[in-house]
Amino acid sequence: MARLDKRIDELVADYIQNKLTQEDVDLFITKREAEIVRALQSVEGKVSMLAKFETFHDNPDFLTQQLASIKALKVKDIKRIFEQYIDNKANVVLSIVPKGKPELIVQQDNYTPKFYEPKAFEEVPGEVQLPSITDSFDRSIKPQAGVAKPITLPDLWQAKTENGIDVLGAFDTETPTTTLLLQIPAGRLYDPENKAGVALLTVEMLGQATTEHTPSELAQQLAKLGAEITFEAKSEYIEIKLSTLSKNLTATLDILSEKLLQPKFSESDFARVKSMVSEYSKSERDSAKFLADSALSQVMYQEGNYSKPWLPSQAELAAIELADVKSFYAQQIRPQGSKLSIVSDVAEPKLMSTLTVALSQWQGKGELAMAAPKFAALDGNIVYLVHKENAPQVQIRVARHAVAEDLTAEHFKSQIMNFAFSGSFNSRVNQNLRENKGYTYGIGGHFSGYGDAGQFVISSGINAANVADALKEIQQELSKINEHGLTDEEIQFTRNSIAQRDALKYETPAAKLNFFAMMHAHNVDAGIVDVRAKTIETVGKKELNQLASKYFTPAEMTYVVVGDTNTLSKQLEGKGFTVKQLTIQ
Incomplete structure (x- = not known):
């Protein structure tokens, strides 16, 4: 060392002294400019910047001067x-x-921090006179949420590329930026039979060398x-996210096109990527x-891609060759059926023209079909137990099948219903298991859905000594709401809270893109916000x-415990649960 x-x-x-060039400095300038501009995309970012400038420069409008200083940087500075x-x-x-290896330190210590020992408190004789504090309001009364402001989206437009x-x-x-999300129907649910992990490896390979440039050159x-391009494999889609200063949009799209259309797929890159994913x-x-989420999928779905963990096993990875990745790319990484969401200060005609030029060489339609879910029957008295030795904190999942995702019907209304039960910090289950019992630092539940499947899941990390009691408490809470429902106060709390919370769902470009992706998935227009x-x-x-x-029976x-x-088998059986050992695929 x-x-x-x-x-x-x-x-x-x-x-610094011999190799730093003005090109290096200019690269920093562009990157820093992009970071500052992106920080202005949210109210939080704007407020933080104003407060910082007011605090340290006595001028909340110091941004222009700061940018000018950054752009003027030279090597000599x-x-x-x-x-x-x-x-x-x-x-x-x-x-x-490592413990017991003091010889590895850089050098002998020449400084020892002083141990701080607080002074003993002195008892004050007689009654302490508390200072008189006058407030304009009663701090013991919880403030009422105001009327939620109406949500306004920017003008939307729809189009279809050639x-x-x-x-x-x-x-x-609001900012001179362009942010886009390209969703290609090629996520892990499209993995061919006996080739789990192909979609993930394909995504990783798209981030490697092209036939023209190395990864470091592209970076x-x-x-x-001042741009970013990322690739990620989700359940249904491969998602490509691009963010750039609009003045650099054409050049950034050229890089995206190169990554998408000209992957090198070299053996050396594949070996490195495969090793990285393996580790x-x-x-x-x-x-x-991870074990809890994977076990839950295994229990809720009989077989196929829905039942598999999102990361392949070592055996599954070993079965994938570079030829499998090339085949998946050729079959499924195609534009027809893909969804593009975009937020930009560039007007639609120019933007569509730029996109058309960049992506015109990308052609074809995917050939593979997305896997269909095969639902397993669930037994409410069985706890599926996954072994993790000496775990002081235990992960639990309590779940059931539910309706697939929608934006206004039963799935959405179930989310509203669940908010006061397990969907917020003040929910019934969190107040019981965290505040009253002290079994956990936090517990929550949510309705979710992708593809043709939907589910309700409660999840938490529980003190190992209290797992069986925690599951019993959850069952009691489920029974209470099943039999007696929500109170009027809980429903009003839900209305106010969700309305206030949803206002931030459409604030930043990234938040808008997530909402546009939902609109794409369900083929709805902007009126869905009002609905x-x-x-x-x-x-x-x-x-x-x-x-x-x-839903709350x-x-x-089904119950999963990791x-x-x-120690857990006896504890759970003592509370009347039937325990089944489970091994992750």
Whole structure:
């Protein structure tokens, strides 16, 4: 470590003094400008910036001056700061070494922090006179939420590219940026039989070298543009996210086109990616949360892609060859059926023209079909137990099948119904298990859905000594709401809270894109915002309680527990549960 510490100092000094170029500085300038502009996309970002400038510069409108200073940076400025504050200056070096290996430290300690021992409090004789405080309001009374402000979306437009991509866009001039989300129907539910993990590996390979450039060269190009492009494999879609300053949109789209249309698919990249995914899969499979979620999928679905963990096993990875990735790419990474959501300060005609040029060479339609769910019957008295040795905190899942996702019908109304039960910090289950019993730091539940499947899931990390009691408490809470429903106060709390919360769902470009993706998925127009707001306000107590009666029946739930079977089996059986050992696929 001593040699490493010395070498780091030498490399940094050599780079700053001898190798730093104006091109490097310009790259930083562009990146920093993009970061500042993106920070202005939310109210929180704006307020934070105003407060910072007011605090440190006595001028909340200091942004223009800051940007001017950044854009004026030269190599000599960086060298001056390095010499003034870093080079050969006093510093703190902290060595963290394996226990029993003190010889590995950088050097012998020459400083020991002083132990702070608080002074003993002195008892004051007589009665303490409390200061008189006058308030303009009663702090013991919970403030009432005001009327939710109406949600306004920017003007939306719809289009379709010549190669078959459905486009939903919004013209937004708040910041000079363009943000887009491209969803290609090629997620993990499209994995061919016996090839779990192909979609994930394909996505990772799209982020590697192209036939024209190495990954580092592409990263350098994006950095110069202040742009970001990411690829991610979701359940139904491969999602590509792009964010850039609008002045650099054409150049950024050119890079996206190159990544999408000209992947190199080299053996060396594939070996590295496969090794990386393998190590990540090993790490995640040691996580109690991953084990719990994976076990739940295995219990709720009989077989197929719905029943599999989102990360492939070592055996599944070993069965995938580069030829499988190339085949999946050729069959499924195609534009027809893809969805593009975009928020930009560039007007629709120019934006569509730019998109058409960038993506015109991408052609075709996917050939594979998405897997259909095969629902398993659930037994409300069985606890499926996954072994994790000596786990002090246990992950639990309580779940059932439910209706698939919709935006205004039963799924949406079930979300409203659940808000006061397990969908908020003040919910019944969190107040009981966290505040009253102290079994957990937090517990929550939600209705979710993708593809043709829907489910309700309660999840939490529970103290190992209280797992059986926690499950019994959850069952009791389910029985109470099933039989008696919600109170008038809970329903009013739900209406106010959701209406206030949803206002932020459409604030930033990223938030808008997520909402546009839902609009794409359900083929609805912008009027859906008003319909949802109206539903929140008008759905009746009777209908909500009917949904509670339908979905919150303990006997129709399934229970998954991840922890040490040596102690949990007896604890659970002692409370009347039937325990079945489960091994993750």
